[in-house]
Amino acid sequence: MTRFSFTVSATDGRARAGELVTSHGPVPTPIFMPVGTYGSVKAVGPDDLHALGAKIILGNTFHLHERPGDERIEQQGGLHEFIRWPGSILTDSGGFQVFSLAKLAKITDEGVAFASPIDGSPRFFSPEVVMGIQRRLGSDICMVFDQCPPGQADRAAVLKAMERTTAWARRCRAVEMKPHQAVFGIVQGQIHEDLRLSHLEEIAALDFDGVALGGLSVGEPIDDMVRILRAVTHRMPAHKPRYLMGVGTPLDLIHGIENGIDMFDCVMPTRNARNGQLFTSDGVLVLRNARHRDSPEPIDPDCPCATCRAGFSRAYLRHLLVAGELLYFRLASVHNLHFYLDLVTRARAAILEGRFDAFAADFRTRYRPRPGARTGAPEPEATS
Amino acid sequence: MTRFSFTVSATDGRARAGELVTSHGPVPTPIFMPVGTYGSVKAVGPDDLHALGAKIILGNTFHLHERPGDERIEQQGGLHEFIRWPGSILTDSGGFQVFSLAKLAKITDEGVAFASPIDGSPRFFSPEVVMGIQRRLGSDICMVFDQCPPGQADRAAVLKAMERTTAWARRCRAVEMKPHQAVFGIVQGQIHEDLRLSHLEEIAALDFDGVALGGLSVGEPIDDMVRILRAVTHRMPAHKPRYLMGVGTPLDLIHGIENGIDMFDCVMPTRNARNGQLFTSDGVLVLRNARHRDSPEPIDPDCPCATCRAGFSRAYLRHLLVAGELLYFRLASVHNLHFYLDLVTRARAAILEGRFDAFAADFRTRYRPRPGARTGAPEPEATS
Numbered sequence: 001m002t003r004f005s006f007t008v009s010a011t012d013g014r015a016r017a018g019e020l021v022t023s024h025g026p027v028p029t030p031i032f033m034p035v036g037t038y039g040s041v042k043a044v045g046p047d048d049l050h051a052l053g054a055k056i057i058l059g060n061t062f063h064l065h066e067r068p069g070d071e072r073i074e075q076q077g078g079l080h081e082f083i084r085w086p087g088s089i090l091t092d093s094g095g096f097q098v099f100s101l102a103k104l105a106k107i108t109d110e111g112v113a114f115a116s117p118i119d120g121s122p123r124f125f126s127p128e129v130v131m132g133i134q135r136r137l138g139s140d141i142c143m144v145f146d147q148c149p150p151g152q153a154d155r156a157a158v159l160k161a162m163e164r165t166t167a168w169a170r171r172c173r174a175v176e177m178k179p180h181q182a183v184f185g186i187v188q189g190q191i192h193e194d195l196r197l198s199h200l201e202e203i204a205a206l207d208f209d210g211v212a213l214g215g216l217s218v219g220e221p222i223d224d225m226v227r228i229l230r231a232v233t234h235r236m237p238a239h240k241p242r243y244l245m246g247v248g249t250p251l252d253l254i255h256g257i258e259n260g261i262d263m264f265d266c267v268m269p270t271r272n273a274r275n276g277q278l279f280t281s282d283g284v285l286v287l288r289n290a291r292h293r294d295s296p297e298p299i300d301p302d303c304p305c306a307t308c309r310a311g312f313s314r315a316y317l318r319h320l321l322v323a324g325e326l327l328y329f330r331l332a333s334v335h336n337l338h339f340y341l342d343l344v345t346r347a348r349a350a351i352l353e354g355r356f357d358a359f360a361a362d363f364r365t366r367y368r369p370r371p372g373a374r375t376g377a378p379e380p381e382a383t384s
Numbered sequence: 385m386t387r388f389s390f391t392v393s394a395t396d397g398r399a400r401a402g403e404l405v406t407s408h409g410p411v412p413t414p415i416f417m418p419v420g421t422y423g424s425v426k427a428v429g430p431d432d433l434h435a436l437g438a439k440i441i442l443g444n445t446f447h448l449h450e451r452p453g454d455e456r457i458e459q460q461g462g463l464h465e466f467i468r469w470p471g472s473i474l475t476d477s478g479g480f481q482v483f484s485l486a487k488l489a490k491i492t493d494e495g496v497a498f499a500s501p502i503d504g505s506p507r508f509f510s511p512e513v514v515m516g517i518q519r520r521l522g523s524d525i526c527m528v529f530d531q532c533p534p535g536q537a538d539r540a541a542v543l544k545a546m547e548r549t550t551a552w553a554r555r556c557r558a559v560e561m562k563p564h565q566a567v568f569g570i571v572q573g574q575i576h577e578d579l580r581l582s583h584l585e586e587i588a589a590l591d592f593d594g595v596a597l598g599g600l601s602v603g604e605p606i607d608d609m610v611r612i613l614r615a616v617t618h619r620m621p622a623h624k625p626r627y628l629m630g631v632g633t634p635l636d637l638i639h640g641i642e643n644g645i646d647m648f649d650c651v652m653p654t655r656n657a658r659n660g661q662l663f664t665s666d667g668v669l670v671l672r673n674a675r676h677r678d679s680p681e682p683i684d685p686d687c688p689c690a691t692c693r694a695g696f697s698r699a700y701l702r703h704l705l706v707a708g709e710l711l712y713f714r715l716a717s718v719h720n721l722h723f724y725l726d727l728v729t730r731a732r733a734a735i736l737e738g739r740f741d742a743f744a745a746d747f748r749t750r751y752r753p754r755p756g757a758r759t760g761a762p763e764p765e766a767t768s
Contacts, residue, residue, distance in 0.1 A: 326427035
């Protein structure tokens with residue numbers, strides 16, 4: 001059984017096409033990972049994910065620990081078996097959630113004490129606790145426990161969080177995981193290039209299976225994120241997968257791939273679907289707009305997703321949305337997930353053929369983001 | 385194109401196996417029709433319905449007139465095209481909903497004035513209006529506009545409703561429908577055997593394509609419903625389909641088939657699924673019960689539905705239900721609909737093989753209804 005491998009097949013500028021392999025199969029990169037917070041990518045089933053060509057999904061350590069509990073999931077044969085997903089799974093470490101969702105979080109060098117958002121009972125997350133949870137979940141890729149400072153944190157606070165994240169990364173490294181599990185480190189440093197680079201050096205030195213950029217798309221201006229991607233990504237270990245956590249909009253994905261990112265996750269395709277915002281090559285379609293009320297057109301005439309292919313019209317989908325019909329959520333989520341998965345698939349093909357710049361330019365010319373909607377930053381509840 | 389035909393292939397006691405054919409294909413009987421109130425069987429798609437072997441679904445005239453509007457649906461090519469359902473569709477007449485859902489309903493011989501439940505604006509339903517709505521929807525089987533008195537109505541009120549229903553049935557009969565549309569009459573008379581029989585005579589004389597029993601499973605004791613079924617069903621025209629409206633529990637279906645009913649509809653499989661009540665051959669499984677929390681078993685080990693076959697455990701389904709995950713609703717609804725569709729399929733096979741009594745006895749021996757839950761009576765909101 002392959003525990004974990006990663007190969008870069010081709011580069012085009014800084015963009016990379018590659019393949020990572022977990023014990024649950026190969027994953028072409030760049031890849032987008034649909035988010036399955038509580039062990040379900042909201043409104044879609046494993047059959048839908050399979051039809052979409054998804055290879056890897058994300059589960060949230062923090063949420064699954066609360067509900068239904070990692071010990072219960074381990075008893076049921078692990079997360080893959082529990083949710084009937086035969087592909088790969090990455091679990092985050094709960095670091096982001098602890099600091100953004102938990103009440104009364106109290107942080108020390110040992111770890112973080114907080115109150116359960118479900119019933120208020122006391123919780124304590126440390127590097128050892130968090131890796132233990134991920135070991136029980138049995139995910140293929142586990143993330144180290146990091147401290148993610150708020151977007152507006154000052155330089156001193158960012159430095160302190162980096163120090164702690166490095167110390168915690170060392171402790172995570174020392175925890176014995178299941179034989180099939182890979183572990184990724186996380187780089188903090190927020191929007192400070194020098195801090196990002198020095199923290200990258202510390203994390204890279206710990207020789208994890210992959211390296212992630214945390215603390216981006218947390219409310220900073222998009223220019224700051226792009227600046228950091230340009231300064232930092234190409235300095236990340238070349239032979240290891242590079243993961244940009246929690247990002248983002250379709251344009252953010254293009255920025256990331258352009259700078260050498262291999263992996264993305266975001267709640268945006270599923271959450272926006274539920275809110276009636278559907279992605280098309282021309283930009284975001286706002287389904288509640290009255291002009292769609294009588295439209296016999298599919299969401300996107302060029303789209304081969306199951307929803308568009310089945311001929312569901314904008315008029316019908318809008319009706320389902322307005323009437324609160326449950327079917328809407330599945331049909332819209334399938335479409336939006338297809339848009340994201342198709343975007344990385346087409347980007348990969350362009351890289352392999354040495355035409356990524358033209359692909360990115362074409363995409364940017366045609367795709368009009370919604371005015372004011374720039375980022376895939378998770379809202380405070382941070383579920384998919 | 386076949387407009388409408390019905391053939392009884394075999395009888396076993398009073399039970400009948402047959403086939404009705406609409407312009408959208410053949411429908412074996414006895415049949416159960418999943419309810420798609422707003423043009424969607426809640427939480428499942430046409431692909432799921434196809435996989436379940438559903439041949440005919442029900443749409444609600446009252447609801448579709450309110451949202452998205454029958455004129456809009458006609459502009460979109462009719463209800464089949466709008467909802468992308470290639471099978472048959474029956475629409476009710478809105479009679480039940482007008483009297484149970486609408487506010488300030490004022491009834492005269494001409495029709496019923498009421499306020500829209502969506503925005504309070506004035507509405508008027510008459511036989512002509514209701515048939516016009518169904519003509520625009522383009523359903524294969526249309527129901528006449530009837531007056532359905534409340535379960536506790538006295539004999540005089542029931543008589544008055546019967547008279548009006550007969551007069552309205554004549555007016556419905558006079559409305560020209562689309563060439564492919566069949567029309568069914570509705571028999572009222574509540575729990576009074578003599579009134580049921582006299583009203584049946586009036587409705588049968590109008591020579592509709594089929595005859596329905598309305599006003600049952602509206603709160604009366606189950607014994608009263610069974611008594612009426614025994615006294616009335618075998619007197620309904622033998623060469624036309626017999627439809628028991630809005631019924632019911634699995635045991636109600638057995639009662640109905642035993643007495644010669646061919647068609648059923650009920651919100652119970654989908655609504656109960658959403659409430660965590662799952663049907664099994666042994667009775668109703670209440671998924672929220674703590675004893676299912678760690679169960680690796682499927683809902684029903686003998687069940688070949690997509691949900692059970694995919695290996696989703698009670699523990700996982702319960703987790704999805706408790707966490708409010710949208711995927712739950714589809715998985716549970718598919719299971720419950722399979723139970724109902726499988727029940728009528730097995731009943732049909734038993735009738736064709738002349739062993740319906742043994743089949744019914746076996747089912748009743750094994751199936752334990754939930755204490756206190758006897759009927760499929762729609763709750764006031766009467767959506768699926």
